[in-house]
Amino acid sequence: MAEPTRAKYLLMPEWQGSASSRAMLITDGAAHLREDLPPTARFDVPVPQQAGDSLGTPVARLSSVVAARDAAREILHGTEEPAITLGGDCASTLAGLDRAVERDPSVAVLWFDAHPDLQHPSTSPSGAASGMALRHALGQGIGDLNGAHPVEPARVLLIGAREVDPEEAQAIDELGLRAIPASTESPAEAIAGWLAEVGATSVYVHIDLDVLDPAEFAAVHSPVPFGLSVSDLAGAVRAAIAQAPLAGAAICEFAPASAEIAADDSPTVLRLLAALVSGGTR
Known part of the structure; x- marks a missing residue:
């Protein structure tokens, strides 16, 4: 049986990359997850409180997104263990993914x-960094x-x-892209x-929780019908980590609209977290 992965947990309540009018619910989700993370391995990423400025670009609230990204990079600088980022919008994945590719x-x-x-900044209808996260990672x-x-x-993939x-x-x-x-x-x-x-030597796992079917998970801004089941997602993550060691991960867009929804859905987030650390590391 594989030893559990030893990882850093970056709690990053970044909401400025979201397109939702209820984006700040992400900070509530991060606060709910905080105490479930091991204190000795948890790192709180400082995220600006203000919305931020586009800095003359098509990307909304860019100054705050960049400040949060750079703060996460500082925590990750020189680290060898995989980092799992939680509690932010999809743009929060960028620092950890960049470190994984560097390693x-x-x-x-x-x-x-x-x-x-994959929205491009020049044509994005919302200007939200989350909708451009993979485009920028590329x-x-x-x-x-x-x-x-x-x-x-x-x-x-x-x-x-x-x-x-x-x-x-x-x-x-x-x-x-496949x-x-x-x-x-x-x-x-x-x-x-x-x-x-592709001959994977390690795996980075990005999870936007809206990949799940809304019938099983409600704590996202804009649920999309006909998604993955929780068991299929957790099983796929476990199988991937068993095949190639974890290089890093992000679980994004946990945005519970109430304390009751947070209590109902946070066990799913923790189940996915357990799947991520179920195997070896790069």
């Missing part, structure tokens, strides 16, 4: 998300947010994306096959 350029990226997050956005160590498109803008669909085709629909009968097997195909 292992052959890392495979599993992008569990109802959206591909190094194809604006300089302030582009990853210092861009991910290779051939090493990214989209899982569960079912709300895709026309321009994002075009980007998927042009970049040659995708596994939420309706796939055995996502764990499909992911395992892809990891073997």
Whole structure:
């Protein structure tokens, strides 16, 4: 049986990258998760309280998103153990993913998300950094947010994306990104096959909780029907980590609208966290 992964846990209540009018619910979700993280391995990422400024770019609230990203980078500088970022919007994944690619350029990226997050800053309808997170991880956005160590498109797998803008669909085709629909009968097997195909030496796991079916998980801003079941998602993560060691991860967009919803859905977040640390590390 594999030893549990020893990881750093970055609690990063960044809401400024979200497009939702209720974006600050993300900070409530982060606060609810805080005490469930091991204190000796938990690092609180300082996130600006103010909304922030676009700094003359098409990216809304860019100054705060960059400040939070840079604070996370400072915590991660020189660290060798994988980092799991929790409590923020999808742009909160950028620092940990960049560090994972820096440590292992052959890392495979599993992008569990109802959206591909491939909007381009110049054409994004909302200007929200979350909707551009993967675009910037690939190094194809604006300089302030582009990853210092861009991910290779051939090493990214989209899982569960079912709300895709026309321009994002075009980007998927042009970049040659592979995708596994939420309706796939055995996502764990499909992911395992892809990891073997690309020769993954480690895995970075990005999870936007809206990849889950709304019938099983309610604590997101904009639920999208026909998502993955909790058991399929947790099983897929466990299988991936069993095949290639964890390089890092992010669990994003936990936005409970009430204390009752937070209490109902936080066990799912903790179940996914347990799946992430169920195997070895890079």
